[in-house]
Amino acid sequence: MSSLSTPDGRAAARRVRWPGRAGHGFVAAYATLLVAFGVVPTAYAIYFAFTDAGANFAGLRNFVTAASDFRFAAAVGHVALYLLFWLAALVVFVVALALLLHRLAARGLSRALRLLYYLPGALAGAASVLVWLFMLDPAVSPVSFLLRAFGFGTFGEVIAIDHLPVLFTLIAFWTGAGGWIVVMYGALNTISPEVLEAARIDGAGGWSTAWRIQIPLLRKWIVYMVILAFAGGAQLFVEPQLLSQASVGVAGRDYSLNQLSYDFAFQNNNVGTAAAVSVELLVVGLVVAGVFVTRSRFFDAD
Known part of the structure; x- marks a missing residue:
């Protein structure tokens, strides 16, 4: 009997094909x-960007x-300005915290810290903003003593227009950095122990x-993180939109480009x-x- 007539033979033939x-x-x-x-x-979106209300070709008129x-x-x-703060904070603190997490792995603290870092990411963007709105109001915040120590007595003073890039960076870091810390920690674990041992020797x-x-061995992971963080940060929308509604327009409906696009539409x-x-x-x-x-040289072989 041919081997192809058996069930195992037919399965093997399908895998080959x-x-x-x-x-x-x-x-x-x-x-x-x-x-x-x-x-x-x-x-x-590209179609609409180059046409007018009558579906006629509009050239660059909409862009102008x-x-x-x-x-x-x-x-x-x-x-x-927000991207400058956000990307700088992400690269510096994510890499630093991942390195610290890697060094603490031998002491049994790594698993607990990984969970602690990742927990804020469980909140959706809108929910995290609402949590921060509560935290930033000196009238109800559990850390109101810190806000008053910095000279902020009212919610309006905290969310002044000049403070928004820093506030949005804090919100974004709190919700998004944990996942990247875990990713960088995993990348650090791929480095050969022999290389690190040779350095210690x-x-x-x-x-x-x-x-x-x-x-240097994390370079590609850092570049990957920066690319995705830039793409997400450039689409800033949820934070200023909710803040605008909560503060009766302090942030404005047109603070970010995505808000402006929403307003146009x-x-x-x-x-x-x-x-x-x-x-x-895009x-x-x-x-x-x-x-x-x-x-x-992201795609170069190491």
């Missing part, structure tokens, strides 16, 4: 969602309308080992200009990602 079919199945599910909720909406709006330059400045201390060995009924702002954010994100990938 379609190797890796399980992996392809998982990728197909992801690709379907990517097309449905990523590619199609993007194409839809967005750029000439008196709120556009201010929104760009707000987002740029050569007399390198903890600081020298981190600066000269561990951080649903307040001014100008979907084309709203789509133009979205496309601009292009900036792709350009920044391309610069980071090429300058960091």
Whole structure:
């Protein structure tokens, strides 16, 4: 009897004809969602960005309308300042805390700290903002003594327009940094123990080992984190939108570019200009990602 006539033989033949079919199945599910909720909406936005209300080709008219709006330059400045604070805090503190977590692993504290870092990420963006609104109000905050020590007596003083980039950075770090700390900790565990042992034998201390060995080997992970954090930070929306409603317009409905796009679409009924702002954010994100990938040699083999 031929081996192909048995069930095991037929299964082996199917595997030969379609190797890796399980992996392809998982990728197909992801690709379907990517097309449905990523590619199609993007194409839809590009279509609206280059057409007018009558579905006629408008060239760059929608982009000019967005750029000439008196709120556009201010929104760009707000987002740029927030990104500066957010990315700097993310790179410095996430890497530092991941290194600390790695050093504490031998003392049995690593698992508890990983859980502690990750817990704030369980809150959705809107819920985390509401928690922070409660924490930042000196009238009800459990840390009101700290707020008053910094000279803040009212909620309005805390959320003054000049303080918003720092406040949004704190909120974003509290909710999003924990996951990246765990990722960096996992990346540190892939570094060969022999390399670290050789550094210790050569007399390198903890600081020298981190600066000269561990951080350079984390380069690709740091670049990956910065790219995704930039893309998410450039789309700042939930925090200023909820703060605007809670503070009766202190932050404004047009603090960020995403808010401005939302305002164009649903307040001014100008979907084309709203789509133009979205496309601009997409292009900036792709350009920044391309610069980071090429300058960091992200895809080069180590």
